[in-house]
Amino acid sequence: MEADQCKLKVDSYFMHFTGYQPQSSRAEFCEDIPEVGRTIIVLDFVDQSLRDIPVSVNLARDDGARTGDTMNTPSSILYIPPKKYPNGTIKIDVNFEQAGRYIGMVAIENGERNVAKFPFDVGRGWSLIRLLAWCLVLVSAAIGTFLWALRRNAIAQNLPAASEK
Amino acid sequence: MLLKLIKFAAVCVAFIAGVSHAAAHGERAQEPYLRTRTVQFYDVHFSKTEVKVNERFELTGKFRLMQDWPDAVTPPDIVFVSSISPGPTIARIETYLNGWPARQSFARLELGRDYEFRMVLEGRTPGSSHIHPSISIKGSGPLVGPGQWVNISGEAHSFAFPIKTMTGLQIEDLQTFGLAHAVGWHLAWLAVAAAWLSFWLARPLILPRWLVLQKGREDLLISLRDTGAGIIVSAIVLVMVFGGYVRASAEYPYNVPLQSGLNRVAPLPASPAYAEIKVISATYDVPGRSMRLATQITNKGSEPLSIGELTTANIRFLNQSLPVAMANVDPSYPRDLIARTGLKLSSDTPINPGETREVRVEATDAVWELERLVSFLTDVDSKFGGLLLLYAPNGERVIAEMGGPIVPVFTELK
Known part of the structure; x- marks a missing residue:
């Protein structure tokens, strides 16, 4: 966890962010969510003491308006009120219906309120399968062109020989 | 030329300054099948977690070599018992395996059997060090036990390692001798x-x-x-x-060459196989961070048995409603390896002698992810292993191995 790239810091506490889209892939996502649709976001508490602190979560469309640390805004698509998570993990099941820029906000209530924000894109990324599919198409096209050129060259070389006969 | 030298020096300083102190030593990077299906440490105890430079402390415990040893891992034919720390922050003074001095490696430890280790360690470099017991297996590498932070206070230069050789030569500090x-x-x-x-x-x-x-x-x-x-x-x-x-x-007319021979040690007496566990199905709820097992437990002993703990890869899930299981937690055991909400059981009443009961076991905690034990689901051999600790009313503990194939799921199974 020390060199964790998917780490989220709230006050002095750390959480680990993981995204899943089980209907399209078994891959884990660290930041951006490649497809729209059902998504599971999991926040794991790296610090044990975070399990004793109420945590709230808000996922909202990033409409450009900076509303400070306000939670449960009109642009919210999901809001989980403050509660404690003794298991050290928050599982967020959300359906992103539209592609675009979103912002996640995690607030902890440890005497004072601290909020961490994590912006992410949905439906704009290249999924691994799509990337592989495009690579396959490009490689197939390149091989096809090469074979066509080879065959054309061979026919052109054979033509005079045929006419000599 | 001078400018080039200054630039070179600046690059060197930046490189050195950018090197951060390694607080851990990659134990979470080990493949989960190595950690869940090879060596299971238990009863690990650190006699002290606050020591001064040159102050001694003991690291004791036991380990079970799992019967269902992975095919991809070399069996424990040559084994060295040691401790792991981030650099030479501690000095290892003595090591014993089942009471035998463990200066050398041991040959042919037996699968399915238990061994007891004891190490005498000494604080060397001031700071906070993550110390593990470790079992190094030739061909497989080190398999580490639970790591605990040990704070070493004092001055590094005050460390000395005096010994007296067999010929009577008194060496004041072995680290600078010769x-x-x-x-x-x-x-x-x-x-x-x-x-x-x-x-x-x-x-x-x-x-x-x-x-x-x-x-x-x-x-x-x-x-x-x-x-x-x-x-x-x-x-x-x-x-x-x-x-x-x-x-x-x-x-130096008398000297001992490096010892390359192997020791042999008998395992601890086998505990009676009072409990037999069959894993009917095992799933891991990936986003829920929850392992769910359907087990069939047969009590073959003469006393009723209650499930007290599931331990694997040094992580402990305790049945918090069983006082004897909670009392078995050593105060020095790393708290981050004990799941906060413990073990959930579909049936919490003792299993009577001769009875076979199906019990659903659920172990849920973020620690699965934090300890990077989830990637075993992408292994070519997706199996898990662990120990189930059961207790008789008189406090007698029965340790039973369990394990089998495991399937990842993304939905909560009812």
Whole structure:
């Protein structure tokens, strides 16, 4: 966890962010969510003491308006009120219906309120399968062109020989 | 030129400054099948977690070598018991396996059996060090037990490692003993090497010699003076080697060569197989961080047995409604390896002698992810392993192995 790239810091506490889209892939996502649709976001508490602190979560469309640390805004698509998570993990099941820029906000209530924000894109990324599919198409096209050129060259070389006969 | 030197120095300083202190040693990077299906540590105890430089503490515990040892891992035919720390922050004074001194490796430890270790360690470098017991297996590498932070206070320069040899020689500090000899010999050999290189570098080098070869005049390449220099350097080398050997033999007439033999030790007496566990199905709810097992437990003993704990890869899930299981938690055991909400059981009443009962076991915690134990789901051999600890009313503990194939799921199974 020390060199964790998917780490989220709230006050002095750390959480680990993981995204899943089980209907399209078994891959884990660290930041951006490649497809729209059902998504599971999991926040794991790296610090044990975070399990004793109420945590709230808000996922909202990033409409450009900076509303400070306000939670449960009109642009919210999901809001989980403050509660404690003794298991050290928050599982967020959300359906992103539209592609675009979103912002996640995690607030902890440890005497004072601290909020961490994590912006992410949905439906704009290249999924691994799509990337592989495009690579396959490009490689197939390149091989096809090469074979066509080879065959054309061979026919052109054979033509005079045929006419000599 | 000066500017270049300054730039080079700046790059060096930036590189050194950018190197962060390694607080851990990659135990989470080990494949989950290595950690869940090979060695299961239990009863691990650190006698102290706050020590001073030169203060001793003990690391004790037991481990079970799992019967369902993975095919991809070399079996424990040659095993070395040790501790792991981030650098030489501690000194290992003594090690024992089942009471036997463990200076050397042990041969052919038995699968499915338990062993007990004891290490005497000593604080060396001030700071907070993550210390693990470890079992190093030839062909497989080190398999580490639970790591605990040990705070070492004091001054690094005050550390000393005094020993008395078998011949009665009192060495005040082993870490600097013979250092002057080592430095002296290195300097002597460097001087010989530098003189030899300088002698040949002062002569025409590759291209002139190649041209001479092309003209068929090999006789010009090595002069009489070259031959003389070669003989003198050979004589110096021989004198240094044999002279050093004679001097060392005279100064230290009795010495023990490095020990390469293997010890053999019998395992701890086998605990009666009072409980037999069959895993009917096992799933891991990936986003829920929850392992769910459907088990069939048969009590083959004469006392009722209650499930007290599931432990795997040093992580402990405790049945918090069973006082004897909670009492078995050593205060020195790392808290981050004990799941906060414990173990959930579909049936919490004791299993009577002769009874076979199906029990659903659920172990949920973020620790699965934080300890990076989830990636075993992408292994070619997706199996898990662990120990189930059961307790009789009189407090007797029965340790039973469990394991089997596991399937990842993304939905909560009812």
